[in-house]
Amino acid sequence: MPISLIQPEFKVKIDYDKCHKCGRCVQQCGWGVYSFNERPIPDDSKCRACHRCVTYCPAHCINITKNDLAYRTNDHWDPALRKAVWRQAETGGVMLTGMGNDKPYQNIFDHLVLDACQVTNPSIDPLREPMELRTYLGRKPDNVDVEPDGQGGYRLKGGDSISKNIKLNTPIIFSPMSYGSVSLNVHKSLAMAAERLGILMNTGEGGLHADLYPYQDNVIVQVASGRFGVNPEYLNRGAAIEIKVGQGAKPGIGGHLPGEKINKEVSETRMIPQGSDAISPAPHHDIYSIEDLRQLIYSLKEASGYKTVGVKIAAVHNVAAIASGIVRAGADYVYLDGFRGGTGAAPQIIRDNVGIPIEIAIAVVDQRLRDEGIRNQASIIAAGSIRSSADLAKAIALGADAVGIGSTALMAMGCHLCQGCHTGSCSWGLTTQKPELTRRVDPEWGAERLTNLVNAWSHELQEILGALGVNAVESLRGSRERLRAIGLDQQTCEILGVKPAGM
């Protein structure tokens, strides 16, 4: 085999003076970096800097550093671009990658700051006063119709129109990640955490494993272009149904789960033969336009006794008009996935160059729905790299009803963003089906860490609300007056509906 022109990304350094020669690193590394010959010998070229070996080395004698190999300076030709050329010249293939867009596009969340109360209105202390985060997802009527109940009070006229709404204790849900792309233990962790938190997890397009049936009231079941695992029972088990049209990391692109990941359990859940590739077409072949989407929405509602049905789309240029069409087609929520959103596998060229930021998408969709007087007809869930409770609060202030966290949830369970999800060899046992790796995630441990993360963010959101002087999250939702921009150009400010700091 001819030599590769690509030099390793990282250097694995072992302090052999401290090394126990125990071989733990050899066992822990999913990428096959280490061989053992009296002592562990690393192959730098295979390292992804996932830190699994560093974390588990009992002697703390492993360090990973960047390969500081110098390249001739050329601002036009980043070394990553040169390596891509060499790699494609070697393989002739489409470069695959995992996780979200890592390019240095301007991050809008980092240019927005929140308000706080001083003197003319009081801030509220969340440790002493109620601070409400409860959120109802789904279609709401324009107004509430009541009639006298004959006893001096009132009752709802024409039934409870929000009875199909889904209650979230905090405006956060777990983003769709399919069983197949992640392990069953990851799904179990997400489902258990969702139940404890009073929020939702999302199956992604890989069906619902029987082990998750006890958590079905906290699960969104997804219907994607491959229709994997979709049957009437599946639709009726979920708390809500989601039609996946697109994904922020790969708008317009389908999915491909290689046959080697389709073990017996995955095969049964997805309803496809063991070992066969699971290919999700790029479009739904029964949705070639908006009227087709309407038919699918109502088919799913008919099949499920009129459960909440949402539609997930990638944030693309025309997202406002698309979202408006989706709401008019009958969707109860629109799930917007920004271009920083993660993926189990995507062509790198798509991931890094297609789509728009979630901040922009929230702003234009929320505004469009308001302009058309239909904002109450659907909730907006925003995802695509919500990294902290600050991003959460800013997303809500821009107009989102709730946010989805996927990559962040995986990070709670150990993910180090090494971008190797597509390899199926995740050392942290997350995006893999290899039994020796998947057993690294104990669902009880995963659920506890996820619960901790969401609770921590919820507390921080309460602190932010308190500083803003409001005691319910609906008073921040869409309240862009509480945001100011620093260092954004005027047109971006106008699109966001946010004034620059100082105004």
Added chain:
Amino acid sequence: MEFNPLLERMPTSKLPTFSDREGVFGFDRPSYSEEALSKIHGGCGLMGICDESGTLMSGVEAIKAMAVQRDRGNGLGGGFAGYGIYPEFPEHFCFHMMYHDLKAKEDAEAIFDQYFVVDLAEPMPTRPTKGITDAPLLWRYFLNPDPHKLEISEMSPEDFIVHTVMLINSSVDGAFVASSGKNMGAFKGVGFPEEIGHYFRLDEYEGHTWVGHNRFPTNTPGWWGGAHPFTLLDWSIVHNGEISSYGINSRYLEAFGYKCSLGTDTEVAAYLFDLLLRRHKLPLELACKALASPLWSEIDRMPAEEQAVMRSLRAVYGPGMLNGPFAIVLGFNGGMLALNDRIKLRPLVAARQGTRVMVASEESAMREVLDAPDRVWAPKAGEPVIARVKGMEWPIHGDLHLSASEISCAVTGVDSSCEIVEVS
């Protein structure tokens, strides 16, 4: 007068454009509304009193109640509204007008002459008062729509009045309608409320319901029209507070066609009442629950049927919920409503003595006006105090069919409000 907007039926709002205005008036004078476009931060004091038997009380009572709360204002705005004050003209709409100059008066009166039967036009009775300077020309008109013009317009009298208010406030530079209801009037300006009351000779009026306001703005608008109460038809609203949820409240209202041009919390509160009471026909009690919602923990403990109502109210009207400190008094021909925010961040005290119900920011106001109150209490957060004059019709669902943008335009006098395309 070349434009006849009331003669040509206006399906939504086809107000004269700016160039039309120039063509008619031909010069530029300040429109009052143009002076008041920035959001005003500040605190305030307020009062409301209603005799449920309909017995009339002198305006002195309202002045006394505000005078003891002098420290709650800074002399940059005070005002009152009285109900039942014009028994000689109970069926006439009474326009209280503020004019920048004589030309504004002529222009506004041309509209009155053309579309109304004016039975009495007179300068507002005032007396020189220390502390009151720069008063605009103040006039009042007792009038009714010209029956013929009303018929052509195919509007209800209330619609016709609101349309006129909108027309004057937005198109007649230098003219502002301070109030436009029947058997009621607003008296407001720049000064401490007791000075304003003295200036307008409120001691010579008697009403069954009074509301009053003392303002502490943190800027100096110097604009008489910007003082409280805000009024439209019979409604008046006085408000103490700063709505921390202003951003989403105003965006929510915009989706229903309202345009929050003045940038004041009071304006937002007024539109929310209009939306909930008139357009969505919610009972007053439930409208209060939508604006100052109970906590989820309280809702969860309610009986099933009530819980369903409250849950729907919160889920549907969440964006309209007034969050942050406020105390508000809504006056109308037939009573008043006082409401506190959901965790009582601004003072509101209530008292009852016989048939008199009184609310104020401070208990001292009650002790000043009522000699032996049967009961003095602090209304709980979000629990409305409602007083209704016996035998008076409930006016909230009056014969009004105007769009939200027309209401906005009438209240603010900003004609850009009227350019909104109505949404379903």
